[in-house]
Amino acid sequence: MTATMQSRTTGARPRTAERRRASWVPRGLVLPALIFSILLTQIPFVVTIVFSLLNWNQLRPSEIQFNWFHNYVVVFTGPDFLPSLFSTVTITGTSVLLSLLIGLGFALLLDRKFVGRGIARTLIITPFLVMPAAAALIWKWSMLDVNVGMINYGLHLLGLPPVSWNTDFPVATIIILLTWQFTPFMMLILLAGLQSQNRDILEAASVDGAGPLRTFRWMTLPHLRQYIEIAALLGTIMLLQVFDPIAIMTKGTGGTKTLSYLLYERAFIGLNIGEAAAFGVVTVAVTMVVATLALRTLFRVFIEGNVRDA
């Protein structure tokens, strides 16, 4: 593998002009897809920006007009934005962290050979395949219900009083559900990472007298770092948009009004398209800033990628 790569790069070196011309062919092939995706993603965004400058309440169709930056003033001076940003960060951050940890545990267990491994793996993946709304309903009625829910039945067996999850612990309710749903996703990525580990090196380590804990800390974990980063990044992107469990279970009370639910509320209950669009634009801006900073400083995958390009 390495030998062929070397021969390709060190072999016949084309002249600069030729190489430049040749590089246009792949670019030309990519171009239609690029234009298509720019049209598909950027036109709606530009439209959203225009909407955000309008005074537009759906129930007052005769009063649509430009009010320029008034919606943004409402976003930044109103009481909704900062608490909502905080809820988003809390719920997303905690859920990603928990599902990563539990996912890592399951991945380590499933990395061993045992009878019925395939069945166990399929079963563990199932929560991720359940549709979010269905999952929220399952948790509302069968798991967390205060009278007939399985979790409260379990607590009852232990002699503990039932817990009113939705009323008393709305944030925890959402985090439990999201962790349940995203653990399989994290596990899949980390399992792939574990299986790509070179067994010979692990064997050599154990011959050299490293125990399982040391091997894990100094061999496996550094190897997994890139996989953990990717899992965290993808998980964060997906969880930022989470909506169904909040709409079905907590209705945005008690610190569960994330940005995506707030947007829904402004657009479909407030029926205020202008304000909802302004919230949307600000959310995109904040996400982009945070994502860029995180990618540049925290994630080695991308930092090394940049170094290699330069």
Added chain:
Amino acid sequence: MKSLITKRRLLSSVVILATATVLAGCAGAGGGASTGGTVQLTLATVDNPQMKDMEQLKGTFEKENPGIKVNFVQMEEGDLRAAVTADVASGAGQYDIVTVGAYEVPQWGANGWLTDLTPALKADKSYDVGDLFPPVRDALSVKGDLYAVPFYGESSILMYNKTMFAKAGITISDHPTWQEVAADAKVLNTPDHAGICLRGKPGWGDLFAPLTTVVQTFGGSWYDNNWNAQVDSPQFADAVNFYVNLLKDAGEADPVSNSFTECLNLVNSGKVAMWYDASVAASILEDPKTSKVAGQMGYVHAPVFKTKESGWLWSWNLAIPKTTKHVDAATKFVEWATSKEYEQLVGKTLGWTRVPPGARTSTYSIPEYKKAAAAFAPITLDVMKSVNPKQPGVNPQPWVGIQYVTIPEFQDVGNQCAQFVADAIAGRSTVGDALAKCQPIAQAAGDKQKK
């Protein structure tokens, strides 16, 4: 190598599943087109039992009217309101018939979003428009024109489990006060069952429907006659404090999860002794096929404090958006579903307790219905006649409606305030804090009416 294959198989199955999910989602959104001479009507409705009955019986209509097919899209109340508002207001025209609440009909009618049904209904002598309940008809009219017809109407009543009352050795009067109900609820609150079930789910149509009637009978109101918000008035605070404390002392567990359906389940399974909610629940509780407490329930007027009555007035109505391309077919179906014949059809095929109540006066003189619904028909008729949507509270108000304010901003105001009150129910904040946060939101909406 083997593991590689399984991995690949796994991946492909994930992809297939994901695609299937997406496709299924797309299939649900379409519809409404006419194919090969048949008119396909799309009807968006709440997922209440009466609407499910309508879907079950639509075959009769389709048989009588070959060439018209009706497709039902059922949603939860809040989702329906959002979906239909977005569709009608933006003119998307996805739905041919929609169920619209009494709150929206006058507003949407005035906006020109709904088809005026007056000429069609008056032309059809057998339909008998005059038979529709007068207060309900008034609530659905804009300047005398009818923009929707009631499918069923309801008020709110107090339902109680007679067996539990007998066991506790207490009785209840036909017109109880809230103070009496609170005292009874505390007596009836045992480890086996809660004293009372009250809605706590945040939402103007969930928590704030019963709560607003409590506010009104305590002497409070959302607005005074000049559209000044009254949320920070002592009467409003007294009422909300009373409601929150009643829930804490003798209410069901996990109230923030609960609205109509959840409370219905609790009453049905004998987990609560009393329930203050929509009168339409009585017909479900008395259906021996689905209810475990049929025959055990008693029904009395909504509890009061400073007013004589405090039941709400609500109706689910069928309306035809202006954007539909099939006005004639849609009108035919709307007339059929709200006709006297439909009531007979429901009674004969599904049982007389399942006849949609509170829409037609004549319903209450059908002998079979009177017999089957003896437990709740008289009180429903009585309450529906005695509520006054023009002035439900102690003081006059500038809108017509009981448990809601007929302005576009109210669903937003009610929703945000319900979330604050839910925080107070959970003990994360006080009622005072919640109402202090609600007052400016309500005032901003009131200011728009002053213009």
